[in-house]
Amino acid sequence: MIMAASETTILDVRDLQARRGGVTVLDIPVLELKSGEVLSLIGPNGAGKSSLLLVLARLIPASGTLRFKGQDIHRNTGVLDYRRRIAMVFQEPLLLDTTVFDNVAAGLKLRGMKRREIGDRVIAALAQFGISHLARRHARTLSGGESQRTSLARAFAIQPEIVFLDEPFSSLDPPTREGLIEDLHRILKETKTAAVMATHDRIEALRLSQRVAVMKAGKIVQIGPPTDVMNRPVDEFVASFVGMETLIPGEIVRAAAGTIIIHVGDGQEIEAVGAFHPGERVVCCIRPEQVTLSVGGFPSGASARNIAPGVVAQITPLGLFYRVSVKSGFCISAFVTAPALDELSIEEGKPIFVSFKATAVHVIKS
Amino acid sequence: MDLILDGIIKALHLLVSLDREVLGITLLSLAVSGSATFVSLFLGISTGMAVALTEFPGRRFVVSLINTGMGLPPVVVGLFVSILLWRNGPFGFLEILYTPAAIVIAQAIIATPIVMGISLAAFQHLPKNLRLQILALGATRRQMLWILMKEAKLPLLAAVMAGFGGVISEVGASIMVGGNIKGYTRVLTTATVMETGKGNFDVAIALSVILMLLAFAINAFLTWIQQRQRPR
Numbered sequence: 161m162i163m164a165a166s167e168t169t170i171l172d173v174r175d176l177q178a179r180r181g182g183v184t185v186l187d188i189p190v191l192e193l194k195s196g197e198v199l200s201l202i203g204p205n206g207a208g209k210s211s212l213l214l215v216l217a218r219l220i221p222a223s224g225t226l227r228f229k230g231q232d233i234h235r236n237t238g239v240l241d242y243r244r245r246i247a248m249v250f251q252e253p254l255l256l257d258t259t260v261f262d263n264v265a266a267g268l269k270l271r272g273m274k275r276r277e278i279g280d281r282v283i284a285a286l287a288q289f290g291i292s293h294l295a296r297r298h299a300r301t302l303s304g305g306e307s308q309r310t311s312l313a314r315a316f317a318i319q320p321e322i323v324f325l326d327e328p329f330s331s332l333d334p335p336t337r338e339g340l341i342e343d344l345h346r347i348l349k350e351t352k353t354a355a356v357m358a359t360h361d362r363i364e365a366l367r368l369s370q371r372v373a374v375m376k377a378g379k380i381v382q383i384g385p386p387t388d389v390m391n392r393p394v395d396e397f398v399a400s401f402v403g404m405e406t407l408i409p410g411e412i413v414r415a416a417a418g419t420i421i422i423h424v425g426d427g428q429e430i431e432a433v434g435a436f437h438p439g440e441r442v443v444c445c446i447r448p449e450q451v452t453l454s455v456g457g458f459p460s461g462a463s464a465r466n467i468a469p470g471v472v473a474q475i476t477p478l479g480l481f482y483r484v485s486v487k488s489g490f491c492i493s494a495f496v497t498a499p500a501l502d503e504l505s506i507e508e509g510k511p512i513f514v515s516f517k518a519t520a521v522h523v524i525k526s
Numbered sequence: 527m528d529l530i531l532d533g534i535i536k537a538l539h540l541l542v543s544l545d546r547e548v549l550g551i552t553l554l555s556l557a558v559s560g561s562a563t564f565v566s567l568f569l570g571i572s573t574g575m576a577v578a579l580t581e582f583p584g585r586r587f588v589v590s591l592i593n594t595g596m597g598l599p600p601v602v603v604g605l606f607v608s609i610l611l612w613r614n615g616p617f618g619f620l621e622i623l624y625t626p627a628a629i630v631i632a633q634a635i636i637a638t639p640i641v642m643g644i645s646l647a648a649f650q651h652l653p654k655n656l657r658l659q660i661l662a663l664g665a666t667r668r669q670m671l672w673i674l675m676k677e678a679k680l681p682l683l684a685a686v687m688a689g690f691g692g693v694i695s696e697v698g699a700s701i702m703v704g705g706n707i708k709g710y711t712r713v714l715t716t717a718t719v720m721e722t723g724k725g726n727f728d729v730a731i732a733l734s735v736i737l738m739l740l741a742f743a744i745n746a747f748l749t750w751i752q753q754r755q756r757p758r
Contacts, residue, residue: 219658240666248662250655257677266673267663318664
């Protein structure tokens, strides 16, 4: 069988360690990137996302090995050649004090490319990012979105094999960001460029990447396809970071045929699925979008449901949704649309029933 | 009032008639201060850049040392350069005291910290990640330094102007290490001091006008370079 192009490893990292001021800021035993793959790094500030990108681009020193297409890139050998086959985009556009055209041409000029070829490549890159009309404008006169488009065009003009993106959208306003994410998504697909992108927006990560790595204190705590990471976090840290708003600690009391019953205090029990043994201490993670609310209770035996009475503790508007926090022995959050909020006439202090399927509960060991 | 009016008329006459002596003094001033500024650019920009872009213990101390150096009194420089170049001094064997070379050395010592301080601030003012971004674009170390210099072009030109302005108008060190020898080490400032002392205000005014015109012309030129291509 012929191996698909997307299956070849383009970047292979082993035992990567970076120290700053005597403190280990990065500790990555293994990390691989397939060609054409988009990997997102998510995690709180200071988790080491930016440091990892800089180390992968060989812009700051680190111990360990980094192989690019099987070739070992050392601190002294092959670094320049490697850097000329990758590109990096920072959170700030970092444009040079010249026109948009010359900015996009910068990387090509540094490679000593011929003028004609530079012109062709720049025109193509400008068109790709929809900024052809800005070519003659000075970088200093651009808006935030235009600047970041120029920075991205500059990165893609050199036709990199890997592009490293350090929170490229985080300083843009929502509509601008939306448009740019869409364009980047399309361009990454068209050009089949591999990418590693740091972000703290999990929606961005979901949309753009084939794999997500969650980072904490310089380490990758979980890596996998976005749906895996979002729905099956390995620990409480990842769970809270990927939007599992409800975390309920408890103890397994019964386990049979894949179904487990978790005692969560106050005589309340939660039914879930998983392979655990009685006596194990666990945490139940539930996404707010998988919790439903009802005023009059639910018909019994509807399906494998957990149903609990409670009281509305807080209602928080979140744009398209409202988050309704319910107190019911444990605290649980649900997302409700505005019409549903009206229909159920939900108010703070009002009694209510919460319900969620056994399969909606992700159980992790505590 | 007559004194000033006469002085200005005489000065204009000297300027228009291109008096040989005045012309010689002017050209020497330009040559000496120009060379001193040139030397200070090499030393000042490279050191300023190195200090701005590297981390090392005692860096803060070095920065405050440079900033103090920006206000170095010319007479103090004149004194130490004189001592060093004195016949029995450590560099006496060079036999360059009371030559234009001695003035260049003294003026370069005055201008270097000025250029260094302003370039240091200029490079520190560039965005923190710009250096990494340029390297990520595929620049060699040399290409990266060159681009950084282009990015800091405006403040660097300000450094040139400040350095040149500082030394062309300086008199203390020039008179001490140059000696104001007629036709050899006499520059605009030292000549002005001497003519004023002798009561020849007309010549002194003429020299002052030339000094100011020169400073203005050079700064106007550098400002023009600095401000062109600026977006509206």
